[in-house]
Amino acid sequence: MNRALRWTAWIVAVLLVVVVVFLVWANIVMQGTRSAALQVWRDDRVTVRDAGDAVVMTPTGSANGVGVVFIPGAKVDPYAYMATFRQVVASGTTVVITKPTLHLAFFDTRPLATFESHAPEVRTWAVGGHSLGGVRACQLADDPGVSGLLLLGSYCANDLSDTGLDVLSVSGSRDGLSTPAKIDAARHLLPADATMTEIQGSNHADFGAYGAQPGDRTATISRADARDQISTAIERWTEGLRSAGLS
CATH class of the missing domain: 1.20.5 (Single alpha-helices involved in coiled-coils or other helix-helix interfaces)
Incomplete structure (x- = not known):
């Protein structure tokens, strides 16, 4: 005994x-870079609000009616993505950056409606994520209220090829974690008309402002250049969502 x-x-x-x-x-x-976050807080085109379970970014000017619920990568500070979406929000899109349970997307079982409730004025919703957050976003993309899917340095593990989702996948040629080979291998899980954008010289950490990440490769373009290209790709995609929502 x-x-x-x-x-x-x-x-x-x-x-x-x-x-x-x-x-x-x-x-x-992985903490967000303070200087990058401060630039967003001081931008009078963008309003930032901590809603407790999410960071809500809304345009101070005219809104386009499009919103994105965005899920951070594993153990990445949600505030690290404010700089990523600064220009996107300034151009009219609302972005709700979630605060995953234990900082890991797969432990967060809350429905999208939890985060969509922070922006009731949005008419067209999309879900997105970076790295592991993107994998989780793919699982939530079959929500009937979702029109689009945004993947930043990420790819799906579930099959969305037969959905009518408007998908944008932005990847980096120097990504050491979500490598170009992994992105290509999972391409068949996305709709045939998904927009695949690879930024030459960009790496995994370029999708947020949190410094270097273990296992990543060295970028060959500046962080500012990468962020500008990422923002431009997302803005074009949200404009398509807006147009589809009006039709």
Whole structure:
């Protein structure tokens, strides 16, 4: 009996250590670059609001009626994506950046409606994400209220090829995590008319403002150049969503 109790206590202790280590690991996030975030806060074309479970970015000028629920990459600070969407929001699109449970998208089981409720004025919704957040976005893209899917340095694990989604996939030729080969291998899971945009010289960390990321390759273009190309691609895509929503 004593031996059994000792084994039980040992197993419980090991499990507790594993849980504690995991929780500590999950809460060590890649912080957003302060200077990039401050530039967004000071931009009078954009309003930023912390809604508790999300960071809500809305245009101060005329809105186009399009909104994107965006899911961060694993353990990346949601505020790191403010710079990514600065110009997109300034041009009229609302972006709701979620705060995933334990900073990992797959632990977040909340429906899209939870985040869409932060912007009731939006008429056309899309879902998107970076890296692991994009994989989760693909799983949520079959929501009947979703018109589009945005993948930044990411790809789907589920089949969306027969959906009518307006899909934009933006990848980097120097991405060391969501490599061009991985993007190509999962291409068949997207609709045939999906827009595939590869930014030459861009890497995985260029899709956010959080510094270098382990396992990534070195970019051969500037962060500003990469961000400009990413923003331009997203703006063109949201304009298509807006036009489709008006028709």
